[in-house]
Amino acid sequence: MQATLTCNLVKSVKFLRCRGISISVRTCSSSVGNPAKQECPPQTPPYLTLHGQWPSTDRAAFLTGMTVLPNFITEAEEQSLLDEIEPYLRRMRYEFDHWDDAIHGYRETERKHWFPANRAIFDRVKQLAFAGETLPYIHVLDLTAEGVIKPHVDSVRYCGTTIAGLSLLSDSVMRLVRTNDEEQTNADYRQIFASNREDKYWSDVLLARRSLYVMKDIARYKFTHEILAGQDSIFKEQHVDKGRRISIICRNDP
Numbered sequence: 001m002q003a004t005l006t007c008n009l010v011k012s013v014k015f016l017r018c019r020g021i022s023i024s025v026r027t028c029s030s031s032v033g034n035p036a037k038q039e040c041p042p043q044t045p046p047y048l049t050l051h052g053q054w055p056s057t058d059r060a061a062f063l064t065g066m067t068v069l070p071n072f073i074t075e076a077e078e079q080s081l082l083d084e085i086e087p088y089l090r091r092m093r094y095e096f097d098h099w100d101d102a103i104h105g106y107r108e109t110e111r112k113h114w115f116p117a118n119r120a121i122f123d124r125v126k127q128l129a130f131a132g133e134t135l136p137y138i139h140v141l142d143l144t145a146e147g148v149i150k151p152h153v154d155s156v157r158y159c160g161t162t163i164a165g166l167s168l169l170s171d172s173v174m175r176l177v178r179t180n181d182e183e184q185t186n187a188d189y190r191q192i193f194a195s196n197r198e199d200k201y202w203s204d205v206l207l208a209r210r211s212l213y214v215m216k217d218i219a220r221y222k223f224t225h226e227i228l229a230g231q232d233s234i235f236k237e238q239h240v241d242k243g244r245r246i247s248i249i250c251r252n253d254p
Contacts, residue, residue: 052201105147
C-alpha cells in the first residue's frame, strides 16, 4: 500500500509544517506502519527570492538561517525607538568612507542602556532569535537614502553565529550571495567582495519597515550580504522605494 504523507499549511508564515515535527526540520510521517521519516520540500517564503542554481542542501540550510518577521514592532514602538536614538544621531555627521570600505553614507553608535519600553522590545528579540546571551551593546546604524552597504562577510572576531536587526523608517532589499571557502582568505576580517556572480547563486530579501530579520549559521558566514542602493532596489520585479534607513542590530558572543 502506498504511503500517504500528511502536511498542514500554516498560513501565518506561508510554508508547510508537517505533523509531529518542528518547523525547522520539515519531515513528514507516513500513514502506514513503521512510519518512515521523509523530508518535506522547503518552501520559499514570500519575503525572499532565490536566483541561480541552488544545491538542495544549501537551499534548505539558507531558508532555515535567513528569516524575516514582518511587523515585528508597531508604529508606536518604532516611534519610541526613534525618540530615544534620534537626539544622539543628530549630533553625528554622516560618513562616506569606512574602515573596511563596506559602508557609504552612514552614521552609527552603540547603546547599552535603553528606556524600559524599548528594552522590552529587545527582550522579545533576544527570546525569539538567540539561544543564549546577547552582547550588552546594541548597534544602531543610520543609512542615508543614497547610502549603501557593500557586499561583505562579517568578521568572526566581533560577531557570533546570529544577528537580529530591526528595520526602521524604510523598506530595503538585502542581497546575499554564496561565497566559496577559498575566497575567504583574510583571517582578520574576512571581508569578501563577491566576483563572477553569474557563476553563483544568491537571494534577494525584502526587509520591510518595522520588520525583524534574523540571520544565522550558513546565511551569516557562507554568504556576502549587502543593502542595495535605491536605484537597484528591485524585489519581484517591483521597485522598492528605499529612503533613509535605521537598523538596530543585536548580536551574540563570537
